[in-house]
Amino acid sequence: MELLDKLKWRYAAKAMNGEKVAQEKIDNIIEAISLAPTSSGLQPFEVFVITNQEIKEQIKSIAWNQSVVADCSHLLVFAAWDTYTADRINKMFDLTNEVRGFKNEGWENYRQQLLNNYPQKDAEENFNHAAKQAYIAFAHALVAAAFEGVDSTPMEGFDSAALDEILKLKEKGLKSCVMLTLGYRDAEKDWLVDLKKVRKPKADLITEIK
Numbered sequence: 001m002e003l004l005d006k007l008k009w010r011y012a013a014k015a016m017n018g019e020k021v022a023q024e025k026i027d028n029i030i031e032a033i034s035l036a037p038t039s040s041g042l043q044p045f046e047v048f049v050i051t052n053q054e055i056k057e058q059i060k061s062i063a064w065n066q067s068v069v070a071d072c073s074h075l076l077v078f079a080a081w082d083t084y085t086a087d088r089i090n091k092m093f094d095l096t097n098e099v100r101g102f103k104n105e106g107w108e109n110y111r112q113q114l115l116n117n118y119p120q121k122d123a124e125e126n127f128n129h130a131a132k133q134a135y136i137a138f139a140h141a142l143v144a145a146a147f148e149g150v151d152s153t154p155m156e157g158f159d160s161a162a163l164d165e166i167l168k169l170k171e172k173g174l175k176s177c178v179m180l181t182l183g184y185r186d187a188e189k190d191w192l193v194d195l196k197k198v199r200k201p202k203a204d205l206i207t208e209i210k
Contacts, residue, residue: 003147010146011197013068013153013181015189021073021182025148029182032144036137040114042092044084044130045137046174048077048167058166063158063179067189072153072181077167078138079174080130084118131177138178145182155179 026049033047050056051074059077060069069075081088093111097103118126138154145152156178163169163176187193199205 003143006146006149007143008197010142010152011192013151013183013185013190014192015186016068016071016073016151016153016181016183017186018071019073019184021150021184025150026074026182028148029141029144029150032140033137036140038133038136039129040092040110041096042084042089043133043137044081044088045134045177046079046172047137048079050075050077055166059158059163059179062162062166063155066153066155066157068153068181068183069155069179071186072183074182076141076180076182077163077176078134078178078180079164079167079169079172079176080127080134082170082173082175083123083126084114084121084130086115086119089114089118127175131175134177138180141180145180150182151185152183153181155181 030047030049038044050059053070056070056072056075059075060066063069089111093107096107142152142154158176158179160176163179164174167176169176185193
């Protein structure tokens with residue numbers, strides 16, 4: 001399969017050459033993020049697509065000075081809702097009704113079920129749940145980038161509180177959870193580029209229950 005070939009090709013690039021990725025490819029990756037499934041269809045996160053070099057340099061300084069942050073074409077920051085609120089839940093349910101052009105009793109009952117549940121939970125518990133949804137979309141971006149022939153680096157090695165401050169996420173009711181660089185590998189500077197991909201044997205990874 002072409003997709004599997006692309007996934008075998010991809011790796012976590014450790015050095016990028018600064019070459020810009022075509023906007024069409026970026027748009028396709030963003031569309032893949034938008035199409036990712038999320039719990040109850042709430043999409044409880046936002047994605048910041050950063051090309052501003054000054055901002056990338058600031059983020060590099062709080063991300064272990066990893067060169068790919070500054071040398072990538074586009075830096076994606078996935079930021080999850082800091083909690084679930086009635087307004088946020090209602091906004092997505094109202095959008096669904098608007099797009100579909102009708103109201104459904106079962107759907108409205110489900111709305112009420114969520115309203116009776118999530119807003120009453122601890123904010124940290126809600127953030128952790130929202131962050132899991134962001135990671136699903138993050139995985140879509142990772143695969144889409146590989147399909148487009150774009151190198152990427154998944155990154156959790158950063159000071160999330162500092163990143164939230166740089167992007168003013170707290171004011172938006174968001175907290176950063178993961179980043180993804182997009183660009184093209186600098187093979188001469190990347191120690192990982194020619195090393196074989198290592199994965200557990202399928203027998204240690206997959207259990208079939210028949």
